Amino acid sequence: MRADLWRIRLVEDYPAEGAYRDSRINRIWEGTNEINRLLIVDMLMRAALKGELxxxxxxxxxxxxxxxxxxxxxxxxxxxxxxxxxxxxxxxxxxxxxxxxxxxxxxxxxxxxxxxxxxxxxxxxxxxxxxxxxxxxxxxxxxxxxxxxxxxxxxxxxxxxxxxxxxxxxxxxxxxxxxxxxxxxxxxxxxxxxxxxxxxxxxxxxxxxxxxxxxxxxxxxxx
CATH class of the missing domain: 1.20.140.10 (Butyryl-CoA Dehydrogenase, subunit A, domain 3)
Incomplete structure (x- = not known):
């Protein structure tokens, strides 16, 4: 975490700052997407087995x-x-x-x-x-x-x-x-x-x- 903050400070106020921050948030989203992939089927099956779907x-x-x-x-x-x-x-x-x-x-x-x-x-x-x-x-x-x-x-x-x-x-x-x-x-x-x-x-x-x-x-x- 400290290393990430240090890298952000290094590019702060430079044109690369926006791109670097975007790349960081994309990595967070990618992780969330992987979790969601596993949850999609689980949620559907739970609803199906309960008779809700x-x-x-x-x-x-x-x-x-x-x-x-x-x-x-x-x-x-x-x-x-x-x-x-x-x-x-x-x-x-x-x-x-x-x-x-x-x-x-x-x-x-x-x-x-x-x-x-x-x-x-x-x-x-x-x-x-x-x-x-x-x-x-x-x-x-x-x-x-x-x-x-x-x-x-x-x-x-x-x-x-x-x-x-x-x-x-x-x-x-x-x-x-x-x-x-x-x-x-x-x-x-x-x-x-x-x-x-x-x-x-x-x-x-x-x-x-x-x-x-x-x-x-x-x-x-x-x-």
Whole structure:
């Protein structure tokens, strides 16, 4: 602690002071984020086991639906309709992985910190995907599709990039908790849920850059 205070005094009144203080607080936030990751799943499971959250029923329903599930990812869809379905599929993937882990460990799941961290990361990624989607849909509703062109492109790129990460994390969870025929069945179900056609993200990124560079600032936060 004394060393940290001494370092702050050394850069005090210099241009580096702000950056140094920011870097210090970021380290504190990072530690808090790691704790929150472990708490996310624990809080959800506690609520589910108490009957306060119908999580276990939703997991069971999702698992049963997979028996006859067939993904629909038609190309001739409306604005962000494909992304809506991808977010929906990501939720099902998360429920499938969390359900499998819960079924194996039940109340002892909290002791499996690596698996808990993967489930928490999936929840965070899915939440961010849906938030980006809903924010852009709100802008479209308010200002129209043409005035939301760059936000639409950014949302498509983001969901296109994050969706495979959710699939990879689910694979890691299944591989950690299952083997043999059970693992193969889980991976087959995951493959059906994760089926999608990638977009031309390079072209969309160029379109986003061409909008941001002339403005000389990040201007995509306005709704």
């Amino acid at each position: 119908p999580l276990l029923d939703v997991i069971k329903k999702t698992t049963e639906e997979l028996i006859t599930f067939r993904p629909e990812m038609a190309e001739e869809e409306g604005t962000l309709e494909k992304e809506r379905k991808m977010v929906s599929m990501a939720k099902k993937i998360g429920l499938l992985a969390a359900g499998a882990a819960t079924q194996k460990y039940m109340q002892k799941l909290a002791n499996e910190q690596e698996i808990v961290a993967l489930i928490a990361n999936m929840i965070i990624e899915i939440f961010a995907m849906e938030s980006a989607l809903l924010r852009t849909l709100k802008k479209i509703q308010k200002e129209g599709e043409e005035n939301s062109r760059i936000q639409i492109a950014a949302t498509r790129v983001y969901i296109n990039d994050v969706f495979p990460k959710v699939e990879v994390m689910a694979k890691q969870i299944f591989a950690a908790i299952s083997e043999g025929e059970e693992l193969r069945t889980q991976l087959m179900a995951l493959k059906r849920l994760a089926k999608h056609t990638p977009i031309n993200a390079i072209s969309l990124r160029r379109e986003i850059a061409e909008s941001v560079i002339p403005a000389a600032r990040y201007h995509l936060t306005k709704i």
